[in-house]
Amino acid sequence: MRFGHFDDAAKEYVVDRPDTPKSWTNYLGTTEYGSVITNNAGGYSFYKSASQGRFMRFRTNTIPMDQPGRYFYIRDNADGDYWSSSWQPVGKPLERYRSECRHGTAYTIITSQYAGIRSESTYFVPLQQTFEYWRLRVTNESGRPRDLSVFTFAEFACNWRLTQDLINQQYTAYIVRAEWKDGILGIITNPNVPPDPEHFENGDQGRSIWMTLTGADIAGYESDRERFLGSYRTYANPIVVERGQCGGSLAYGDNPCGCVQANLMLAPGETRELVVLLGVGWAAEEGRRAVAKFASPTRVEKELQAVKKEWHSKLESLKVETPDKDLDHMVNVWNPYACLINFAWSRAASLVYSGERDGLGYRDTVQDFVGSAALIPEETRQRLELMITGQLSHGGAMEVVKQFSHHPGHEKGPDDHSRLRADDCLWLFNAVPAYVNETGDSGFYRKVLPYADKGEDTVFKHLRRALEFNLNHTGAHGLPSGLHADWNDCIRLGEKGESLFVTLQARLGFKVYGEIAEMLGEKAEAAWARTQLAAMDEKIQKYGWDGEWFVRAYKDDGEVMGSKTCKEGRIFLNPQTWAVLSGAATPEQAVKAMDSAYLQLFTDYGLMLCRPAFKDTPYHVVRAVLFNEGTKENGGIFSQIQPWAVMAECVLGRGERAMEYYRAFLPAAQNDKAEIRQIEPYVFCQSTHSRASRQYGVSRLPWLTGTTAWAYYAATHHILGLQPEADGMRIDPCIPSAWKSFSMERRFRGKTLSIRVENPNGVQKGVRRLTLNGKEMKGGFIPAKELKAKNDITVVMG
Amino acid sequence: MTAPVTPNPFGRFDDAAREYVITRPDTPLPWINYLGQDDLFGLCTNTAGGYTFWRDASSAGEAKNSWLTGAAAWTFVAISQGILGIRPENEGLRVDPCIPRGWKTFTVDRVYRGKKIRIVVNNPTGAQKGVKRILLNGQSIAGNLIPLDLLESDNEARVML
Numbered sequence: 001m002r003f004g005h006f007d008d009a010a011k012e013y014v015v016d017r018p019d020t021p022k023s024w025t026n027y028l029g030t031t032e033y034g035s036v037i038t039n040n041a042g043g044y045s046f047y048k049s050a051s052q053g054r055f056m057r058f059r060t061n062t063i064p065m066d067q068p069g070r071y072f073y074i075r076d077n078a079d080g081d082y083w084s085s086s087w088q089p090v091g092k093p094l095e096r097y098r099s100e101c102r103h104g105t106a107y108t109i110i111t112s113q114y115a116g117i118r119s120e121s122t123y124f125v126p127l128q129q130t131f132e133y134w135r136l137r138v139t140n141e142s143g144r145p146r147d148l149s150v151f152t153f154a155e156f157a158c159n160w161r162l163t164q165d166l167i168n169q170q171y172t173a174y175i176v177r178a179e180w181k182d183g184i185l186g187i188i189t190n191p192n193v194p195p196d197p198e199h200f201e202n203g204d205q206g207r208s209i210w211m212t213l214t215g216a217d218i219a220g221y222e223s224d225r226e227r228f229l230g231s232y233r234t235y236a237n238p239i240v241v242e243r244g245q246c247g248g249s250l251a252y253g254d255n256p257c258g259c260v261q262a263n264l265m266l267a268p269g270e271t272r273e274l275v276v277l278l279g280v281g282w283a284a285e286e287g288r289r290a291v292a293k294f295a296s297p298t299r300v301e302k303e304l305q306a307v308k309k310e311w312h313s314k315l316e317s318l319k320v321e322t323p324d325k326d327l328d329h330m331v332n333v334w335n336p337y338a339c340l341i342n343f344a345w346s347r348a349a350s351l352v353y354s355g356e357r358d359g360l361g362y363r364d365t366v367q368d369f370v371g372s373a374a375l376i377p378e379e380t381r382q383r384l385e386l387m388i389t390g391q392l393s394h395g396g397a398m399e400v401v402k403q404f405s406h407h408p409g410h411e412k413g414p415d416d417h418s419r420l421r422a423d424d425c426l427w428l429f430n431a432v433p434a435y436v437n438e439t440g441d442s443g444f445y446r447k448v449l450p451y452a453d454k455g456e457d458t459v460f461k462h463l464r465r466a467l468e469f470n471l472n473h474t475g476a477h478g479l480p481s482g483l484h485a486d487w488n489d490c491i492r493l494g495e496k497g498e499s500l501f502v503t504l505q506a507r508l509g510f511k512v513y514g515e516i517a518e519m520l521g522e523k524a525e526a527a528w529a530r531t532q533l534a535a536m537d538e539k540i541q542k543y544g545w546d547g548e549w550f551v552r553a554y555k556d557d558g559e560v561m562g563s564k565t566c567k568e569g570r571i572f573l574n575p576q577t578w579a580v581l582s583g584a585a586t587p588e589q590a591v592k593a594m595d596s597a598y599l600q601l602f603t604d605y606g607l608m609l610c611r612p613a614f615k616d617t618p619y620h621v622v623r624a625v626l627f628n629e630g631t632k633e634n635g636g637i638f639s640q641i642q643p644w645a646v647m648a649e650c651v652l653g654r655g656e657r658a659m660e661y662y663r664a665f666l667p668a669a670q671n672d673k674a675e676i677r678q679i680e681p682y683v684f685c686q687s688t689h690s691r692a693s694r695q696y697g698v699s700r701l702p703w704l705t706g707t708t709a710w711a712y713y714a715a716t717h718h719i720l721g722l723q724p725e726a727d728g729m730r731i732d733p734c735i736p737s738a739w740k741s742f743s744m745e746r747r748f749r750g751k752t753l754s755i756r757v758e759n760p761n762g763v764q765k766g767v768r769r770l771t772l773n774g775k776e777m778k779g780g781f782i783p784a785k786e787l788k789a790k791n792d793i794t795v796v797m798g
Numbered sequence: 799m800t801a802p803v804t805p806n807p808f809g810r811f812d813d814a815a816r817e818y819v820i821t822r823p824d825t826p827l828p829w830i831n832y833l834g835q836d837d838l839f840g841l842c843t844n845t846a847g848g849y850t851f852w853r854d855a856s857s858a859g860e861a862k863n864s865w866l867t868g869a870a871a872w873t874f875v876a877i878s879q880g881i882l883g884i885r886p887e888n889e890g891l892r893v894d895p896c897i898p899r900g901w902k903t904f905t906v907d908r909v910y911r912g913k914k915i916r917i918v919v920n921n922p923t924g925a926q927k928g929v930k931r932i933l934l935n936g937q938s939i940a941g942n943l944i945p946l947d948l949l950e951s952d953n954e955a956r957v958m959l
Contacts, residue, residue: 232824232845 001675006329006668006682007102011312013334013682015039015101018087019094021678023066023351025703026103027341028132029125033280035132036349037108037123039101041086042066043351045132047160047280049404050348050355052201054162055187055209055280057155057255060354064088070278071153072121072136073241077263078147082241085119085136086110089235103682105311105337107304116142117266126303127310131279131290135300138274140266147265151241152213152276154258155225156187161203162355178223178251179283184212184291185223186283187256200404208280210287214295215274216262220246225255273297314340317374318716322742324659326668327715334668334682335712338703339371343383347704359400362390362424363487364706369431371709373438374716374724380435385449388428388462393451395469397424401452408450417473418495422483425466426505429512432459434713437724440749440784445516460520463513467532470506475554477543479503482553487574488609490623490633496556497621500544500575507536508582519726540584549596550575550585552610555621562610568617569624571600572610573641580648594648598657605677605688605697606637606665607645613692630692637688639665639699639707643714650718650734655764658719659736665707673697684708721757722746728783731755731770731795737762751787761798769796820844884908884917890945893917893932893957899924913949921959931958 004015004024015024018040025043028035034050036043036058043066047053057068072085084090087099092114099112107124118139125132140146157165158172165172179186188208196205212218222228222240227249230239240246246261264272275297277290294303315336322328347364349355366387372380389408390401398413399421414420436444445463450456457465470480475498482493486502493499514529544550552562552572562572576593579585585593601607613635614624624634632638642665649658663669665688671681676697679685686701717723721733722744729748739759746753767780771794777786782793808829809820820829828843833850840850879885883895884906891910902924906917929942933956939948944955 231826 002672002681003674004101004681005671006333008329008332010102010104011308011315011333012102012104013680015103017094018099018101021675022680024101024103024680024682025066025351026106026108027345027703028106028108028123030127031344033125033130033132034345034349035123035125036351038066038069038351039086039103039108039110040066040069040088041071041084041108041110041121041123042069042088044069044355045278046349046355047130048200049358050345050353051162051358052203052404053160053280054165054355055157055160055207057157057165058354060351064091066351067235068153068155070123070132070134071235072119072134072274073151073153073238074117074119074138075149075151075241075244076115076117076146077149077244080242080244081115083112083114085112085121087112091236104308105315105333106307113141116140116144117146117148122304124304124307126294127306129279129290129294130281130286131277131294133294133300133303134276134278135297135304136274136276137271138264138266139271140268143268145265145267148263149219149244150216150262150264150274151238151246152211152258152260153228153235153238154211154278156209156256156258157189158255159189159203160207164203173255174253176251176253176256178249178256180221180223180248180250181283182288183218184210184283184287185221185258185260186210186287187223187251187258208282209278210281210283211258211260211276211278212287212291213260213262213274213276214291215297216264216272218260219263220248220261222246222249222259223256224249224251225257228257228259275300311337311340314375317747318722319745320720320742321744322720323739324663326663326666326671327719329668329682330666331712331715331720335684335708335715336371336375338683338708339368339375339712342368342704342708343372343376343379345704350701350703352701353704359402360387360390361400362387362397363421363427365401366424366427366431367706368709370434371712373431373434377435377439381439381441381444384431384435385447387431388449388459390452391425391428391462391465392453393455393465395425395465395467395472396420398452399424406452408452409454409456411452413453418483420483421485422470422473422481422493422499422502423486423505425462425469426502426509428463428466429505429509432463433512433516437726438748440726442519442726445520460516460522460525463509463516464525467506467509467513470502470509471532474498475556476558477554478539479543479554480506486553488633490626491553491561492621492623493553494556494621498554500540500551500553500562501578503536503540503544504550504575504578504582504584507533507540507584508578510536511583537584540579544575544579544584545589549593549600550579550589561622568612568614569610569622569635570612571596573597573601573607573645574609577641577644577648580651581644590648590652594645594652594654594657597645602661602664603637603691603696604664605670605690605699606639606642607661608635608690608692609633609638609641610635611692613690628693630690630694630696632687635690635692637665637690639685639687640705640710643707643710646714647718650714650765653734653765655719655734655739656736658734662711662715662719665711684711720744722755724748725781728781728786729753730781731757731793732765732767732780733757733795733797734765735759735797737764748787749784752790753782753787753793754791755793755795757795757797759797763798766797767795768798770794882906886910887943890943890949891915893919893929893942893944893955894927895919895929895957895959896927897921897959899926910949911946913951913953915944915949915953915955917955917957919957919959923959925959928959929957932956 023038025038035045044056044058075082083092097114102109109122111120120137122135158176159165177191193206196202390398392413445460473481475496479498480502482497482499486499510529510533517526546563576597580590613629627634645661646658667681670677677699679702683702684707685699686705688699689695723730744755770777830843833840837853841848885892908915
């Protein structure tokens with residue numbers, strides 16, 4: 001069953017009917033002013049942080065499922081009937097209410113028709129501004145004059161700290177005051193306390209937001225939520241809308257809201273346009289200035305076009321046309337767009353993440369860079385530098401880097417190293433080369449950056465410390481310890497337990513470090529890396545190989561995990577994919593391990609994380625038993641690890657199977673099965689229930705997930721084969737043999753590469769011939785220095 | 799002159815049943831009660847909203863300050879020990895009411911250290927404060943302190959202001 005379709009030309013997903021199984025969301029704004037919005041206009045906005053700058057209230061995991069939000073109520077004054085410009089919250093019967101929602105790049109447009117009235121509400125945040133627009137166009141399609149009233153509604157927080165606002169009512173119910181001045185509503189929290197803008201984390205300071213409506217005379221307002229709703233009512237039937245007239249309440253404590261009323265007399269065929277501006281700052285200052293400058297309809301339209309242009313330009317890194325339209329939908333628009341959203345909000349703000357998790361989780365954020373590097377290289381470098389300064393001088397990392405209060409040189413990690421995660425800084429071996437290879441900025445390795453606690457080093461030395469950290473924390477077999485967690489939060493191996501996953505990550509680390517050392521002319525370092533790599537390979541062969549696949553870990557008591565001798569968790573996916581990706585597996589082992597994964601773990605919706613799921617295994621190491629069998633880390637289809645399987649199959653040259661894996665978890669490929677997947681068919685998610693669950697195929701936690709970056713990386717680097725290197729671009733696709741040809745346009749270091757790939761012999765991998773502007777290039781590689789501003793590239797596989 | 803009394807449209811006290819009766823459900827805010835004892839507690843509103851928790855509400859939800867407030871204890875002390883003037887002391891029970899002139903009589907049943915005492919206060923002259931005489935089980939006692947050692951299991955104290 002489908003609820004919408006992709007409009008690739010407009011770079012939009014169109015939700016054709018509003019009663020989606022779950023709320024399907026989009027993001028507006030930037031890291032200065034961010035917003036979450038659903039296909040029914042539910043959601044919230046925040047200034048800088050969904051945790052500490054949360055001025056709009058939203059109730060996570062409540063019912064109806066996405067309320068409150070940004071609403072326009074429309075009332076027919078002739079008969080008193082009323083509805084909302086989004087289907088919810090009033091929720092008129094769908095036989096009589098038609099609605100379409102277009103989620104675009106940082107804007108959302110909801111168009112509805114009811115009772116002969118068409119409404120189009122457009123929501124976005126203009127560039128470089130800290131306010132949001134709600135534009136409402138109301139058209140009378142009924143053929144008779146109509147007397148309508150429009151009421152806006154937003155619910156505001158009492159205190160901008162989310163947890164205070166939601167649970168500390170004995171404080172927050174007495175700190176809000178509303179003012180109405182010159183047609184602008186001001187909602188002030190702690191009005192008697194001076195503002196303290198230099199200290200964002202100070203939650204008890206005078207702060208204000210403002211809201212107004214333009215395009216018609218204001219016929220009234222309400223700013224006290226109960227006065228708007230009436231007691232024991234809901235957003236579906238506010239007393240003010242039912243009555244048809246605002247009473248002019250000015251909130252004084254309790255809960256504030258923003259309702260502004262306009263009355264419209266519409267002739268047949270007439271359209272009126274109302275513009276709501278809602279932003280951060282003081283009504284008499286920021287509010288008044290914004291209204292003077294930004295309220296005209298032409299300005300609104302201009303700002304909307306500017307937002308589209310800005311976001312579309314970020315997506316221009318790559319445009320593809322392949323035989324797989326679902327891949328095209330994702331790679332051209334939704335996957336890179338979601339990479340930018342993940343980059344902006346890490347794992348903080350969605351309908352699942354309430355916003356309370358603030359800061360940049362170390363490994364999540366660093367992995368996001370493999371997706372963002374090609375899209376926003378400069379911003380990626382800045383954030384990458386911030387994260388490198390979150391590395392402690394012993395080579396481990398802080399769990400979270402708090403971007404508003406991070407002071408390198410003055411931070412402290414836990415004294416107890418078993419509280420550290422074993423994998424944190426190993427992700428730098430993916431992220432740093434992703435940035436350097438995209439930009440050619442190999443000088444970055446020589447850049448000096450401080451450690452979080454003390455001292456400073458070049459990025460190159462930071463990388464060495466990361467490897468030393470794992471060499472300094474090993475167990476009985478000499479393999480790296482798993483500590484508090486490796487990638488898997490549910491495997492708590494401690495100081496003595498050993499992780500083969502971290503071992504394989506470190507194996508890749510030594511390989512990458514050696515290559516960087518060679519490039520930098522650091523011969524001794526390259527030799528050190530080679531020695532360490534050889535030693536590690538020997539241990540992997542001795543303790544890692546189980547005959548059919550690679551094991552997962554050794555617990556502190558020596559018991560193996562992920563072996564054929566195990567009753568639960570007999571095989572894990574990650575050691576198989578990473579044995580291939582790190583180069584640790586012999587060619588025979590690589591094929592055997594990946595075939596074992598296919599046979600044991602593959603389902604209709606992707607590969608299970610492990611199998612069988614855990615049920616009776618003691619909890620002290622294997623925290624997976626916290627979850628129901630077949631979900632998340634307990635044998636669920638964990639999405640983030642699916643791209644690694646795609647990549648591993650591409651390394652093996654098996655394009656058919658890589659595509660089978662890719663499509664299994666590809667959201668767009670499940671557009672017609674939305675009733676099973678339930679969440680948005682245009683973004684990746686954290687996990688899908690596997691066969692071991694009662695809800696096989698149901699997916700959860702869309703948008704903010706490490707899947708996003710890795711899926712983009714797997715599709716672009718491995719399937720489509722665009723592999724930037726420090727001094728040029730390698731092109732080495734791995735595709736299904738049925739693909740006869742495909743084309744790509746890639747922006748690379750300010751230049752345009754127009755690439756046509758031909759596959760006349762129906763192979764899955766292998767470049768026979770590559771020409772750049774008519775000149776044949778050797779080895780499938782294009783040196784950067786050969787590139788012109790525009791380049792025609794032909795690749796013949798076979 | 800006393801202000802005209804508007805009856806509360808939402809409810810009334812039923813003292814005999816020791817209940818408050820909410821007679822229409824659309825109260826301005828939810829009016830709640832507490833249920834439970836020992837480790838299992840619950841909050842219940844007049845429209846059956848609320849929640850139940852095991853031992854500790856911190857993971858279950860918020861506590862509304864309409865109920866959970868220091869005012870409850872101090873108001874009870876002010877009424878029982880200040881206005882009604884029945885104050886437990888080390889040696890016995892002090893009786894020292896402070897009431898409006900219009901109160902001609904009132905009765906307090908008090909259980910004190912396992913003994914029952916019915917205290918009947920009479921105020922024929924319309925005083926606000928000042929105990930003139932106390933008869934405990936028919937015997938006159940000096941001052942306004944009912945000494946512990948004179949108490950039987952059931953007692954009656956007649957107090958004259």
